[in-house]
Amino acid sequence: MIEIRNLAFSYGKVPVLKSISTDLEEGRIYGLLGENGVGKTTLLTLLCGLKKPQEGSILTDGENPFDRTPSLLSRQYYIPDEVAPVPMKAETFAKEKGRFWPGYDHARFIAIMKEFENDLEKKMNQMSAGQLKKTYISFALATGSKYLFMDEPTNGLDIPSKSQFRTAIMKYTPEDSTIIISTHQVRDLENIIDPVIILDRQDVLLNASIEEISEKLYFDYGTTYREGALFSEPLPGGFLQVLPNVDGEESKVNIEALFNTAHAHKTLIKEMFNK
Amino acid sequence: MEFNPNKAIYLQIRDTICERILSGELKPEDRIPSVREYGASIGVNPNTVMRTYEKLTAEGVIYNKRGIGYFITPDAKDLVLESSRKEFLEKELPLVLRKMQLLELNPKDLLDQSV
Numbered sequence: 001m002i003e004i005r006n007l008a009f010s011y012g013k014v015p016v017l018k019s020i021s022t023d024l025e026e027g028r029i030y031g032l033l034g035e036n037g038v039g040k041t042t043l044l045t046l047l048c049g050l051k052k053p054q055e056g057s058i059l060t061d062g063e064n065p066f067d068r069t070p071s072l073l074s075r076q077y078y079i080p081d082e083v084a085p086v087p088m089k090a091e092t093f094a095k096e097k098g099r100f101w102p103g104y105d106h107a108r109f110i111a112i113m114k115e116f117e118n119d120l121e122k123k124m125n126q127m128s129a130g131q132l133k134k135t136y137i138s139f140a141l142a143t144g145s146k147y148l149f150m151d152e153p154t155n156g157l158d159i160p161s162k163s164q165f166r167t168a169i170m171k172y173t174p175e176d177s178t179i180i181i182s183t184h185q186v187r188d189l190e191n192i193i194d195p196v197i198i199l200d201r202q203d204v205l206l207n208a209s210i211e212e213i214s215e216k217l218y219f220d221y222g223t224t225y226r227e228g229a230l231f232s233e234p235l236p237g238g239f240l241q242v243l244p245n246v247d248g249e250e251s252k253v254n255i256e257a258l259f260n261t262a263h264a265h266k267t268l269i270k271e272m273f274n275k
Numbered sequence: 276m277e278f279n280p281n282k283a284i285y286l287q288i289r290d291t292i293c294e295r296i297l298s299g300e301l302k303p304e305d306r307i308p309s310v311r312e313y314g315a316s317i318g319v320n321p322n323t324v325m326r327t328y329e330k331l332t333a334e335g336v337i338y339n340k341r342g343i344g345y346f347i348t349p350d351a352k353d354l355v356l357e358s359s360r361k362e363f364l365e366k367e368l369p370l371v372l373r374k375m376q377l378l379e380l381n382p383k384d385l386l387d388q389s390v
Contacts, residue, residue, distance in 0.1 A: 029320055166318035170311055191284060194320040211326065214283055221281050250283045 001025055006056035009042055016042050018202030024178050031193030032182040033259055038199050040182040044149045048078040074101050076147035077140040083132055085125040090135045093124060103144025112138035112172060115164050129156040141172040148179045154188040162188050186255040196255060198262050205262050206273045213253050216272050218245040231261040284319060285326040293355045303349045
């Protein structure tokens with residue numbers, strides 16, 4: 001469990017996060033969404049202890065990640081958007097680095113690399129961006145970490161790798177793990193992220209499970225215009241409209257439309273989900 | 276797996292399992308995959324699959340043997356038949372009838388098409 005309380009961070013005089021409070025629970029795959037520059041990467045680096053909170057606190061299983069205790073570091077892994085092309089063979093890199101994670105399983109690393117059709121013998125600085133990313137994802141999943149932080153993990157992945165990624169993330173993570181994926185590629189991850197966190201300038205607009213979202217909002221895929229739609233978007237076969245869910249009917253949550261609705265109606269959405 | 280845009284995903288997964296029960300592919304006492312296995316195989320969050328399993332358990336179609344997994348109940352097929360017929364008559368048939376009206380088709384015309 002990660003507890004974030006009144007967290008604030010700024011770069012010089014430019015505030016990025018201002019009083020963020022939310023909880024990240026076990027056994028969940030969080031999707032962290034937000035426009036460019038709202039501080040998704042800053043939040044991830046704070047969560048994994050690379051930055052120090054300027055105000056407020058983060059507690060991961062009761063520890064401050066910035067203390068960077070070996071016990072916490074050996075249970076977490078962070079994949080940044082850009083990963084280092086080290087001059088080592090993938091397999092050697094994994095074997096040597098894996099020693100820092102007691103739960104590291106080299107056989108699992110090999111298995112995931114195979115699923116991604118990635119070459120174990122290739123030097124990482126000779127890999128394409130996608131191959132390199134897949135090497136780091138394989139390694140992260142092989143560490144058996146309880147906390148996984150990923151910044152845009154599907155960037156650079158080719159089409160088959162995206163579905164392999166979705167499968168691997170469920171197949172190779174411990175059941176009680178907390179996974180936080182920051183992404184703009186919501187279509188790549190639509191069905192695997194639950195709950196969804198929408199970060200706005202300096203604030204969390206929403207942190208809610210798909211179930212809760214479908215209880216509060218109705219996603220109408222139809223051909224007729226509905227009165228009171230918060231958001232509507234033309235589709236080839238009609239419109240997608242988002243309305244407050246007054247009849248308690250269930251619909252399929254569309255994350256892009258949710259994001260756009262939250263953006264157009266920040267106060268309303270915040271109130272709706274903070275009851 | 277591609278999903279229909281209208282229906283909540285956990286309900287679509289339920290429909291898939293129910294169809295496999297109706298077709299006889301899944302029989303009483305057959306084990307269905309664990310939440311995580313199933314989620315991984317179709318690229319869906321385990322919590323979503325959990326909601327499907329909870330719904331099917333409440334409907335009496337599957338049951339949980341603690342620590343072993345989820346199994347199809349002996350009455351599953353009857354229960355699914357009943358609920359699926361109801362859903363067809365209440366939700367799908369009206370749409371079919373409306374479409375037939377638009378296309379100026381009589382029920383008789385359908386009889387010639389079937390079989």
